[in-house]
Amino acid sequence: DVKVTQSSRYLVKRTGEKVFLECVQDMDHENMFWYRQDPGLGLRLIYFSYDVKMKEKGDIPEGYSVSREKKERFSLILESASTNQTSMYLCASSLRPGVAASYNEQFFGPGTRLTVL
Amino acid sequence: GIQVEQSPPDLILQEGANSxxxxxxxxxxxxxxxxxxNPWGQLINLFYIPSGTKQNGRLSxxxxxTERYSLLYISSSQTTDSGVYFCAVVxxxxxxxxxxxxxxxxxxxxA
Incomplete structure (x- = not known):
């Protein structure tokens, strides 16, 4: 079974702090994703990565950066946390999309509920 | 871009009902x-289904x-089925x- 883990289930930080959210997958997936989920807004893509050291902006990258130094690990960084970044953060992974449609199946981690005070 | 719409937005069932x-x-x-x-926020994979029909226990x-829709059936619902159901397309x-x-x-x- 694919397993995606996230470093924390709950996190409380103060405004202005630098925050690191870590995500690790154990299935050698090429693609990894960071989403945030807010009531009424659904899941929104922040960043994704399709290979080591590669990253692409999603729909709402402002205020975030990412790092992918190893294939299994994808980090989301809040350089200076703000209260409007209080949210549920979800990490996902998938094989690279290819001719075989099954490569597109996404698998999610348990999520991190971040509160910025 | 592609629009994905789900219905109904909210559903309340008595245990044992189908939906x-x-x-x-x-x-x-x-x-x-x-x-x-689930209530703790994790997204659990139910089906990967680009076409056709699949079944897994009480869910299918x-x-x-070709007609641009998908249906999820839940039979004999249980309280543990509560939560939010999402579909996602690529x-x-x-x-x-x-x-x-x-x-x-x-x-x-x-219950």
Whole structure:
């Protein structure tokens, strides 16, 4: 079974702090994703990565950066946390999309509920 | 871009009842997934179903790609089925792929 883990289930930080959210997958997936989920807004893509050291902006990258130094690990960084970044953060992974449609199946981690005070 | 709509937005059932959740999408897609988000927030994979019909216990799903919809059936519902159900599609545009999520159906099953 694919397993995606996230470093924390709950996190409380103060405004202005630098925050690191870590995500690790154990299935050698090429693609990894960071989403945030807010009531009424659904899941929104922040960043994704399709290979080591590669990253692409999603729909709402402002205020975030990412790092992918190893294939299994994808980090989301809040350089200076703000209260409007209080949210549920979800990490996902998938094989690279290819001719075989099954490569597109996404698998999610348990999520991190971040509160910025 | 592709629009993904789910219906109904909210559903309340008595334990033991059956239900059908619908996912409509506005253009052709490469694949479709159904997820259940449990009360702790994790998205659990239910089905990967770009076309056809699949069954897993009390749950089954059907996707008719040519008519741009998918259905999730829940039979003999249990309180543990409560949560939010999402469908997500993958669409390709100019060689890049994007996952697009529906807005979800919030299900509450009463004991």
């Amino acid at each position: 059908t959740l619908r996912c409509n999408f506005s253009d052709s897609v490469n694949n479709l997934q159904w997820f259940h988000q 799903a059907t996707t008719v790609a 669409a390709s545009t100019s060689g890049t792929y994007k996952y697009i999520f529906g807005t979800g159906t919030r299900l509450k099953v009463l």
